[in-house]
Amino acid sequence: MTRADAWTTFDRTAAETARTRIVDQFAADPDRLTRMSVEAAGLYLDLSKQSWTREAFDACLDLARASDVEGRRAALFAGEAVNLTEGRAVLHPALRAPVGADFKALGEPVSAEVDAVRAEMKTYAEAVRAGAEAGATGKRFEAIVHVGIGGSDLGPRVIWDALRPLDPAIDLRFVANIDPRDMAEALTGLDPETTLVVVVSKTFTTQETLANAEAAKAWLAAALPADGMTRHFIGVTAAPDKAAQFGCGRTFAFRDWVGGRYSLWSAVSLSCAIALGWDVFQGLLDGASAMDDHFASAPLEKNAPVLLALAQVFNVDGLNRPARTVAPYAHALRRLPSFLQQLEMESNGKRVHRDGTPVTRQTCPVVFGEPGTNGQHAFFQQIHQGPQVVPAEFVIVARTHEDAPESPSESPLWSNALAQGQALMVGKTTEAAKAEGLAQGLSEEEATRLSTHRTFTGDRPSTAIVMDRLTPQALGALIALYEHKTFVEGLIWDINSFDQWGVELGKVLAKAILKDVHAGGPSADLDPSTAALMTRLMN
Ligand code: F6P
Numbered sequence: 001m002t003r004a005d006a007w008t009t010f011d012r013t014a015a016e017t018a019r020t021r022i023v024d025q026f027a028a029d030p031d032r033l034t035r036m037s038v039e040a041a042g043l044y045l046d047l048s049k050q051s052w053t054r055e056a057f058d059a060c061l062d063l064a065r066a067s068d069v070e071g072r073r074a075a076l077f078a079g080e081a082v083n084l085t086e087g088r089a090v091l092h093p094a095l096r097a098p099v100g101a102d103f104k105a106l107g108e109p110v111s112a113e114v115d116a117v118r119a120e121m122k123t124y125a126e127a128v129r130a131g132a133e134a135g136a137t138g139k140r141f142e143a144i145v146h147v148g149i150g151g152s153d154l155g156p157r158v159i160w161d162a163l164r165p166l167d168p169a170i171d172l173r174f175v176a177n178i179d180p181r182d183m184a185e186a187l188t189g190l191d192p193e194t195t196l197v198v199v200v201s202k203t204f205t206t207q208e209t210l211a212n213a214e215a216a217k218a219w220l221a222a223a224l225p226a227d228g229m230t231r232h233f234i235g236v237t238a239a240p241d242k243a244a245q246f247g248c249g250r251t252f253a254f255r256d257w258v259g260g261r262y263s264l265w266s267a268v269s270l271s272c273a274i275a276l277g278w279d280v281f282q283g284l285l286d287g288a289s290a291m292d293d294h295f296a297s298a299p300l301e302k303n304a305p306v307l308l309a310l311a312q313v314f315n316v317d318g319l320n321r322p323a324r325t326v327a328p329y330a331h332a333l334r335r336l337p338s339f340l341q342q343l344e345m346e347s348n349g350k351r352v353h354r355d356g357t358p359v360t361r362q363t364c365p366v367v368f369g370e371p372g373t374n375g376q377h378a379f380f381q382q383i384h385q386g387p388q389v390v391p392a393e394f395v396i397v398a399r400t401h402e403d404a405p406e407s408p409s410e411s412p413l414w415s416n417a418l419a420q421g422q423a424l425m426v427g428k429t430t431e432a433a434k435a436e437g438l439a440q441g442l443s444e445e446e447a448t449r450l451s452t453h454r455t456f457t458g459d460r461p462s463t464a465i466v467m468d469r470l471t472p473q474a475l476g477a478l479i480a481l482y483e484h485k486t487f488v489e490g491l492i493w494d495i496n497s498f499d500q501w502g503v504e505l506g507k508v509l510a511k512a513i514l515k516d517v518h519a520g521g522p523s524a525d526l527d528p529s530t531a532a533l534m535t536r537l538m539n
Helices: 003-017 022-028 054-066 069-077 092-096 111-130 154-163 180-187 207-221 226-232 240-246 267-276 278-297 304-318 336-348 380-385 412-426 430-439 444-451 472-493 501-519 528-538
Strands: 037-040 043-046 143-147 171-175 195-200 233-237 250-253 323-329 366-368 392-399 462-469
Touching: 003 054, 003 304, 022 412, 037 304, 043 304, 043 472, 054 069, 054 304, 054 472, 069 278, 069 472, 092 111, 092 278, 092 472, 111 250, 111 267, 111 278, 143 207, 143 267, 154 171, 154 267, 154 278, 154 336, 154 472, 171 180, 171 267, 180 207, 195 207, 195 226, 195 267, 207 226, 207 233, 207 501, 226 233, 233 240, 233 267, 240 250, 250 267, 267 278, 278 304, 278 472, 304 462, 304 472, 323 336, 323 412, 336 366, 336 472, 380 412, 392 412, 412 462, 430 444, 462 472, 501 528
Parallel strands: 143 171, 143 195, 195 233, 233 250, 323 366, 323 392, 392 462
Antiparallel strands: 037 043, 043 462
């Protein structure tokens, strides 16, 4: 089947789907739940509450086949130049593969180097934890300040929040924003003698990170002997020369075939490996590697990243639903929506195909979210009753960190997640709303008047992603699931998910604006609005 034919069938079945209700699909297709659910690397995904009919589901799979998902998946794992605008391989799976794997980037073997850096990280992390690698004055490190932004920040933050002990032996703080307040907050209460600063930047050219790194260096230098200061100031980068030039005492490297937003499996998470301990970091890698194995080998119809991607493509392109909310029902996963915003929107917020021609369909939706149950008391009103349908994704953890190992799983957290999915799908008719009002003692007139306000149309889609516990392995599998899902969407939309030219223009203009400011005011060619804002802000 050609892609054009596959898209035609996709559109036809999407139009048919729009005339059915999700809840009725279960009777129409008794195997729906089995067909549309999948187990992968310790996660369970239920996509049966999505809008698709069985025919539409099959049409989505045909679209994936026609888009050569299998062939291009193989190309990614084979280290071909999948990132074709930058001529780079895309090999984050190599970073979490077991020792002794045999990945090649553009034909060059890379696994030995990955193993070597990992071993170096482990030795360093364990030495810091043991106090063998200590500060300039001989004191153990008690805190780490992780300086980085975007992909050099969001992934490690998710890991730390998800897996951190309540009272860690080594505290970990993050600084991303160029606003000095961010650094000031992070340094509050810390002692330079017991603080390790880890500067993380793939390029080592990022304005925010370099400014923050300078500030951290000055903070250390003011309190420490000059000859020992570099023990407190280390770099993680794909540009080791730049890090050394900047003054980093030691550098952990990764390569340009690791995209920034896919880099948390590398030394980018060194701070987490130190503060959480190596076994935790290794568990994370193992979970992701298990998801890699699943993605690489499972047939498309039972492939978790593929099905998750297809649900999104179907919502966005088939049913014109250009937003998706993600609600992790675990406080420890509260950073997941921010991480996914970069992963998905920086990867797939694209307007041209791989060959440079404009896209004719939608690509990445707006992704947003808050942890459950907080989101329920904020924007879920719109998700239930707003005129636009916003598909929801519930990440559900059966047993929280606080539950004892053998305790029955009966958390009000996941009860709420299930209730939201059910309410979105089933809804409440106006008749039922009126009957409810009458049962509550309202007059006939009042019950009728309120009934439309209390009506839920239902038929709103959601996906459930379930794990038993938020272990390092489950977290690794979850993040890798989203990475591969993002890649598959890019294949179906025929875009390059691994470049990010869209962030460049703003960076260039920010420098030009600052140059104007230093020169005393707006240059003549600046537009009137920006010039007026600059003048106002300068005075
Ligand atoms: O501005 C976007 C971006 O380039 C991201 O893609 C990247 O994750 C982030 O900046 C940080 O870049 P670096 O790791 O090179 O400092």
